[in-house]
Amino acid sequence: MLNVGKIEEGFVLDHIKAGKSLELYDHLQLDKLDCTVAIIKNARSNKMGKKDILKVECDIDMLDLDVLAFIDHNITVNVIKNGEIVEKKALVLPAEIKNVIRCHNPRCITSIEQELPHIFYLADPEKEVYRCRYCEEKYPDSAK
Amino acid sequence: MSPLDFTTQELDKLFDLANDIERNPKKYAHACDDKILATCFYEPSTRTRLSFESAMIRLGGRVIGFSDAACSSAAKGESVSDTIRVISCYADICAMRHPKEGAPMVAAEKSLIPVINAGDGGHQHPTQTLTDLLTIRSLKGRLGDFTVGLCGDLKFGRTVHSLIHALVRYENVRFLFISPEELRVPDYITDMLKSRNIPYNEVIRLEDVIAELDLLYMTRVQKERFFNEEDYIRLKDFYILDAAKLALAGDDLLVLHPLPRVNEISVEVDSDPRAAYFKQAQYGVYVRMALILTLLGLA
Numbered sequence: 001m002l003n004v005g006k007i008e009e010g011f012v013l014d015h016i017k018a019g020k021s022l023e024l025y026d027h028l029q030l031d032k033l034d035c036t037v038a039i040i041k042n043a044r045s046n047k048m049g050k051k052d053i054l055k056v057e058c059d060i061d062m063l064d065l066d067v068l069a070f071i072d073h074n075i076t077v078n079v080i081k082n083g084e085i086v087e088k089k090a091l092v093l094p095a096e097i098k099n100v101i102r103c104h105n106p107r108c109i110t111s112i113e114q115e116l117p118h119i120f121y122l123a124d125p126e127k128e129v130y131r132c133r134y135c136e137e138k139y140p141d142s143a144k
Numbered sequence: 145m146s147p148l149d150f151t152t153q154e155l156d157k158l159f160d161l162a163n164d165i166e167r168n169p170k171k172y173a174h175a176c177d178d179k180i181l182a183t184c185f186y187e188p189s190t191r192t193r194l195s196f197e198s199a200m201i202r203l204g205g206r207v208i209g210f211s212d213a214a215c216s217s218a219a220k221g222e223s224v225s226d227t228i229r230v231i232s233c234y235a236d237i238c239a240m241r242h243p244k245e246g247a248p249m250v251a252a253e254k255s256l257i258p259v260i261n262a263g264d265g266g267h268q269h270p271t272q273t274l275t276d277l278l279t280i281r282s283l284k285g286r287l288g289d290f291t292v293g294l295c296g297d298l299k300f301g302r303t304v305h306s307l308i309h310a311l312v313r314y315e316n317v318r319f320l321f322i323s324p325e326e327l328r329v330p331d332y333i334t335d336m337l338k339s340r341n342i343p344y345n346e347v348i349r350l351e352d353v354i355a356e357l358d359l360l361y362m363t364r365v366q367k368e369r370f371f372n373e374e375d376y377i378r379l380k381d382f383y384i385l386d387a388a389k390l391a392l393a394g395d396d397l398l399v400l401h402p403l404p405r406v407n408e409i410s411v412e413v414d415s416d417p418r419a420a421y422f423k424q425a426q427y428g429v430y431v432r433m434a435l436i437l438t439l440l441g442l443a
């Protein structure tokens with residue numbers, strides 16, 4: 001496997017669905033951080049065949065990982081301190097997500113007022129259903 | 145924002161107040177003497193607006209507002225958030241109707257004064273549901289222990305959906321959904337009823353079940369909702385309540401309708417003591433009076 005240097009402090013996000021790492025990069029807003037990021041695409045995985053890995057060298061309080069659970073909760077989050085894995089973080093679905101997904105209901109107030117944040121709340125944790133705070137549009141969308 | 149935001153105890157308190165206003169209107173005639181209600185209607189709904197205005201005036205308060213987006217600043221492109229900040233300086237409480245879903249919620253977040261949702265698109269119309277509940281409680285003497293028939297357009301009718309959500313919180317309610325195949329109540333509602341073990345049944349013809357009902361909630365069946373003309377002609381009479389159908393019903397049936405009706409209830413039914421839809425309009429004012437008092441902290 002391609003070798004990328006060890007990190008001292010930060011996160012190794014493992015078992016990302018192959019090809020999804022750039023999407024995560026965007027959602028975590030890593031472009032705004034001044035830190036070392038390694039994106040490994042299509043790494044071999046016994047479990048998944050192919051997977052992506054993200055290594056982020058940063059202060060571990062700097063990243064909001066709640067959003068990860070929303071995007072894909074099969075991701076393994078390894079917390080690294082002093083070059084060692086100190087914790088494998090379990091991902092929990094966030095109660096609320098802001099500006100991660102957009103409400104596509106054309107009747108929703110967010111469709112005409114551009115400056116409004118797109119906020120979804122966790123309506124059904126069991127079925128992992130989110131709803132728009134304003135119009136209750138369902139996400140993921142399904143036949144109503 | 146939604147009647148479900150109130151607990152059933154809080155609703156009982158609100159309805160007790162509404163019934164007290166009904167009995168002693170004089171006692172409340174000056175309760176809002178120095179208060180102003182703003183009715184911000186981004187789409188016309190004369191009846192709803194007048195019921196809010198009547199409620200405020202009966203409390204001794206005054207009313208300002210607009211009744212159409214064309215005459216408001218929205219026509220100049222002002223956001224709901226900005227409008228409500230300004231309205232907060234002019235009035236003590238606001239009733240907002242808007243064609244977009246969630247607009248009153250946006251307003252409530254930015255507002256310094258209470259904002260009542262007076263209808264937001266096809267989403268919610270909570271004061272209608274409060275009106276329905278108050279009417280039922282006042283005329284039946286209870287909420288619960290009854291069989292409710294909902295008749296007509298159960299697919300698109302938002303008043304029907306929120307009434308169902310409000311009624312499932314009470315004990316021993318059974319639902320009979322009376323509608324054409326095309327306008328059946330949505331799956332998410334029947335799923336919710338199944339998961340809570342609440343009995344319901346779906347039927348096509350009103351006369352088949354009218355004898356079993358304690359309450360009948362009528363809604364309009366619009367011609368445009370049908371796929372073809374023949375179906376409409378074949379089915380439309382099933383959903384018209386006339387004296388002949390009402391003769392099959394029990395003596396203490398209560399017939400409700402959010403109004404305005406077109407032809408789904410024959411005029412001959414109006415004089416029947418079981419017809420409660422005009423009383424319902426009266427309760428609509430009482431419940432809004434109670435809501436205004438409660439939200440202004442004057443209850």
Ligand SMILES: [Zn+2]
Nearest residue numbers: 103108132135
């Ligand atoms: Zn929305």
